Amino acid sequence: MTQTVALSRRSFLVASMAGGAVLTLDASVVLAAASATAPADVLNAFVRINADNTVTIGAKNPEIGQGVKVMLPMLIAEEMDLAWEQVRIEQTDADEKLYGPQVAGGSSATPRNWIPMRQVGAAAREMLVMAAAKKWGVDPATLSTASGTVVQTSSGKTATFASLAKDAAAQTPPDLAKVTLKDPAAFKIIGTSKPGVDVPKIVKGEPLFGIDTRVPGMVHGAVVKCPAHGGTVASFDDAGVKAIPGVLGVVAVNSGFVPEGKADTLVIVADSWWKASKAREKLAVKWDDTAVTSFSTAKYEIDAAKLIAGTPQTSVFKAGDPDAALAKAAKVVTADYEYPFLAHASLEPQNCTGLFKDGKLELWAPSQAPAGGRAETAKFCGLTPDDLTIHLTRIGGGFGRRLLNDYMVIAGQVAKAMPGKPVKVLFDRTDDFRHDFYRPAGWHRLTAGLGADGALVALKDHFATFGADGKPVRAAQMSPGEYPAPVVPNVDLGVSYMATNLATGWLRAPSSNAMAFVFQSFLDEVAEAAGLDLPELMRRTLGEPREIPGERAKFHTGRARGVIDAVCKTAGWKGREKGRGFGFYFSHLGYFAEVVDISMADGALKVDKVWVAGDIGAHVINPLNAMNQAHGCVIEGLGQAMVGQKIVQEAGAITADNFGDFALMRIDAAPREIAVEFVKTDFPPTGLGEPALPPVIPALANAIYSLTGKRHRRLPLEVV
CATH class of the missing domain: 3.30.365.10 (Aldehyde oxidase/xanthine dehydrogenase, molybdopterin binding domain)
Structure with a gap:
């Protein structure tokens, strides 16, 4: 909890x-x-x-x-x-x-x-x-x-x-x-x-965000980072940079991603950010990156295929005897699913302004987790946490990216190197895309067994992702309570890990944004094999209303059924219909079920309407904002699924330069209508920034299958 x-x-x-x-x-x-x-x-x-x-x-x-x-x-x-x-x-x-x-x-x-x-x-x-x-x-x-x-x-x-x-x-x-x-x-x-x-201030363009920070006497820092993640500075020649009028110097720092004592970031400081940015062309750097240039998207694909074809390295949850149950099953369904690395793509690039004076550090930081940033920045600056004052600015998009505070750590070290001068460190768009903390990719081989009565009696998943020493990297975890594991009598959720050099992190509805696609899409296949639609399979599998203990939160089957029934009623769900898909997920204490209606015109997919039913407890504190959050979740989830979002790696480095390589949802692709209903229940209220996102991705995938007859098991959904 x-x-x-x-x-x-x-x-x-x-x-x-x-x-x-x-x-x-x-x-x-x-x-x-x-x-x-x-x-x-x-x-x-x-x-x-x-x-x-x-x-x-x-x-x-x-x-x-x-x-x-x-x-x-x-x-x-x-x-x-x-x-x-x-x-x-x-x-x-x-x-x-x-x-x-x-x-x-x-x-x-x-x-x-x-x-x-x-x-x-x-x-x-x-x-x-x-x-x-x-x-x-x-x-x-x-x-x-x-x-x-x-x-x-x-x-x-x-x-x-x-x-x-x-x-x-x-x-x-x-x-x-x-x-x-x-x-x-x-x-x-x-x-x-x-x-x-x-x-009103945002509409007027008033300065509210970290990128808007202005401090008298402020100078500006542009970053130079090793293209291959994890590479460090072997040597650099800044003579050409220092010869440029207005350039104040080059500072080597550790972003917190590489071992202490190493530098992986160089910051050119000048009297304008544009001047500092252009000066990067004159900086000669030799990188120590031989240990990290072998990683690539193509290699991950090969390694993942080998892993899921074998035996899982470890089991995160096991109940009953799934192998015996599958051997006796009336029907067995198998499928492979996968999803890519994703960037956060926040509209405001990473930035932080720092001023070191009289042994104290003052920061203006758009951080989602300032306490962590305080501790880490203090450590790398040789200060105590109490030596730092942190002013929180409004954040122009975080989605989990700003839970990691590398921009604070960098700005703090640069400010300390230039005492008395406020320094604003700003990533450009390419810096932001190429040095993100990415949502990890994953590959799943799933097997389900159905009884003669159509009941789901067994489930196995071999999940291949990234980790070391038997542990996942940040944000690559699979929960032992991954639905439907808690309500299936025979289950084995197994995981195998491979190495990556990439920094990884939480993306809005972390883990859930990927797992919902995998399990709800696969369950739609299982439901079809059972002669059912997905909502009905869900109802039968959920069983009687009850609370099931979980690793982080209890799962209430009655609340899950409540939103399933609500969205089916409001959407007029009649079972399997062309152009309609369903998805459910329990995420961050919120229960959400969604129906997506789509159509095709001239070979182009159009999302016509999304129906949403959510249970976040007894009170919706601010209904206007709750509606906005649900709408935003739906649109962002659809963007992850259908507009070509994926991060590609070559020779240890990310290839994306800008939004041309990682498109966000455009107005003309957004649903024409999103209908949201909140199902109030007698439970304390919970949050809404994330739980409405996961179900829309499988709901869209299932809608595409219902319309075209083609099952898409890989994100992004390439509909042609």
Whole structure:
């Protein structure tokens, strides 16, 4: 299960601030009665009550377009009993000691913060009520709140939160575990649609992103990296570069990918990025890369074919006796599936700005995981984590790429090499494509056995991917609970590993984006062999509603069936029809089932409509943003499946230069309509940045089969 943030009364701190009183609840919430002269950009922990009775709420997590910058403040504002019109939102700096976990990944923000942020708001409200009760000499139970005001209905007395903030700071802090949270029936903010706070600024082109960072006196860095991943600098001659007016120097650094003591990145620093970039042509570098130039896409294909034809090196999950069950099966279905390496292709290339001064390092970083970046950057810069200040900028696309902080590590070392000068390090598009942390490729040989009654009685998968010493590389894992393994009596999920020099990483809905294609497409084949459609095979295989323990999360068969039934109903599913495909997946605590409708015109595939049903628990905190997230997942998933996305490697290096080599989904290829329905169930709410993506890929593949009669078992789906 996802980690939650525990707040307690024990660590409440009382402090003071110029212009007002400050109360820090477990280093997690601050009430400040700011004077009219207090700086507007000062943010203390989560809450600042302003003199005009507006309330500034700090959004602690990185914002990458998933809407968390609005969602988290909604939770606090709801329990404080504010009117949304009173709320002002500011991005906090990165400081996990003050704010708790700050990460954008794994669709974890909602399950981690659903209770803690509400407790923060409820505690703030309670202390304001206590302050009013003491001021008026009445029982706090006789008071209520509304729109940032404490009210005593019997007397007609009212007091704004701003007028009470100083007195509230003097109250005994409540036990956060015991604060009273609102009955959901009383929610006024949670469950209502709120637009993104940054949208007007983005539309106007205002500087919000890391790439927009401007610091007085700033200089610029362009990177030079070994084409073959894992190669290091043997030697370099920078005489030609230093002769260029405006070039300040060349700094050799370790990006964190190669052993300590080695350099794999050279950064040319100049008074403009264009000048630094052009100066790369004059830099003579010899690379130590002989150990990494033998890797290629063609070699992976050959090695994978040999691996899956043999015996798995290890088993990640085994139940029953699948070989015996297959020997007795009425029907046996076999198929091979595969998918390629993928890049993240974020529209904002990797960047970070650093300033080293007086032994301290200040960073402006578009990071999804700033705590990890803090630790790693401190290590490579010879500093302590407390020596770093990290300002979180808005992120122009992350999808998991910015969970890895090489850009922070590089910028920190360059800044330290040029003390007193702010340095912005910026990858260009080719740098970004060729030095990503890629979604690993994979190959699967699957076998399923059906009983005489059409029941799925056995399943085997031999999965070939990348790893060393019997362990997968980052993001190449297959979960022991990979569906349908938990609900099949006889299962063997086996894995074999081969080497790669590529850096790998998590891509939106990691593992799930590939496994859903493999298993749901294969199950569609199994269903056809059983004389069923995929939804019906799923229902029969899921069985009675129950929770099944898992490695990371419990799987609830009833919730899975709920979304299957919902999407089939809304889409008018009638079984196998031409041009329609179905897919289901449980990913990041969310249950999603999807139907894709397609057509062909002049040999071109068109996605006409996608139907989505999702179960993310009892509450959809921000319906507008939830709809946007579901739409974005569908479009990105279709892009992975159908527009030729794959990363090709030759001689240890990636060949992609730009979007011409790795196309993103275009408007004319997007579905004409995406219909989304949320199935509410009596479970805590979960995240939505990822779980709607995986099912659309097999749903599309299954739709293509239904329309053309050709089964596509390899991504991207090359439909001709």
